[in-house]
Amino acid sequence: GDSVTQxxxxxxxxxxxFLTINCTYTATGYPxxxxxxxxxxxxxxxxxxxxxxxxxxxxxxxEATYRKETTSFHLEKGSVQVSDSAVYFCALVSGGSxxxxxxxxxxxxxxxx
Amino acid sequence: GAVVSQHPxxxxxxxxxxxxxxxxxxxxxxxxxxxxxxxxxxxLMLMATSNEGSKATYEQGVExxxxxxxxxxxxLSTLTVxxxxxxxxxxxxxxxxxxxxxxxEQYFGxxxxxxxT
Numbered sequence: 001g002d003s004v005t006q007x008x009x010x011x012x013x014x015x016x017x018f019l020t021i022n023c024t025y026t027a028t029g030y031p032x033x034x035x036x037x038x039x040x041x042x043x044x045x046x047x048x049x050x051x052x053x054x055x056x057x058x059x060x061x062x063e064a065t066y067r068k069e070t071t072s073f074h075l076e077k078g079s080v081q082v083s084d085s086a087v088y089f090c091a092l093v094s095g096g097s098x099x100x101x102x103x104x105x106x107x108x109x110x111x112x113x
Numbered sequence: 114g115a116v117v118s119q120h121p122x123x124x125x126x127x128x129x130x131x132x133x134x135x136x137x138x139x140x141x142x143x144x145x146x147x148x149x150x151x152x153x154x155x156x157l158m159l160m161a162t163s164n165e166g167s168k169a170t171y172e173q174g175v176e177x178x179x180x181x182x183x184x185x186x187x188x189l190s191t192l193t194v195x196x197x198x199x200x201x202x203x204x205x206x207x208x209x210x211x212x213x214x215x216x217x218e219q220y221f222g223x224x225x226x227x228x229x230t
Contacts, residue, residue: 004156032217043117043206043221044157051215089156093217101147101217103156 002027006090006104013080013111021075021107023064023090031094033057033066033073034101038087047075047088080111115141117209119222126197126229134192134225136207142187143209147219148180151204163190197229 007022025031032051036044048057053068062077073090090104116139126132136146145164149157161182163169169182179201181193190209194201204226208219 032215034217036221038221041223043119043223044208045221046218049215049217091217099216100159100162101157101219105154105156 002031002092002094002102004090004092004102004104006088006107008105008107009087010108010110013109015082015111015113016079017111019075019077019080019084019109021088021090021109023073023075023104025071025073025090025092027071027092027094027102029095030068031092033064034091034093035062035064035073035075036089036091036103038089038106040086044089080109082111082113085109085111115139115209115211115220117143117207117220117222119205119207119225121225122223123226124228126227128198128229129196131193131195132197132227134194134205134207134227136190136192136209136222138188138209138220141209141211141220143190143220144187144212145210146184146190147208147210148182148190148192149206149208151206151224157206160192194227197227199229202227202229 003026034049035047037047038044048059050057050066056065087106089106120135148160161169161171163184171177184190206224208221
């Protein structure tokens with residue numbers, strides 16, 4: 001079955017530091033890939049997505065590139081802010097999962113001023 | 114943007130009682146709603162998918178008689194945990210899908226923390 005593996009947290013960074021959260025996946029066929037973010041006390045929100053190989057999703061300074069050869073979709077941001085503190089979930093949808101979302105375990109990011 | 118609410122945000126109940134959790138799409142009509150369960154430091158696990166006016170489709174291993182899902186309108190779905198036991202304590206999250214969105218794009222509620230004593 002489909003699965004998503006993302007780096008264990010928590011991750012603690014200082015403001016303006018570079019962020020990478022690793023995500024790799026196993027899926028049937030050609031999945032669509034997502035990063036969802038959950039701010040404290042709120043529901044998950046779609047941060048960015050990529051639907052085919054070599055696509056780059058981007059939003060709010062975050063980027064992730066769909067790498068089919070390494071089955072990865074790592075999340076990056078060049079300069080994090082305190083307001084980026086949240087839990088980040090990597091996820092996929094594929095025909096093998098009957099088009100249901102499969103999530104990673106989530107990575108807690110804390111950014112200190 | 115589209116907002117999904119859940120009520121209550123947390124609930125404590127005694128073993129053997131039933132608890133109802135509501136999920137509402139506040140400013141849109143949801144063609145499909147989903148219920149997830151999340152254990153500490155674990156990923157979200159899909160429990161069931163429901164479409165308005167039809168029976169929910171449960172994932173393998175989820176007891177449909179224990180977790181009753183009703184999707185009576187395009188803006189409301191409810192999850193009732195019947196005869197709750199301590200092992201049902203968890204974080205329950207609902208989401209809704211708006212027709213026309215891409216696959217995998219869902220709007221999530223903030224979750225409900227259930228503690229069974």
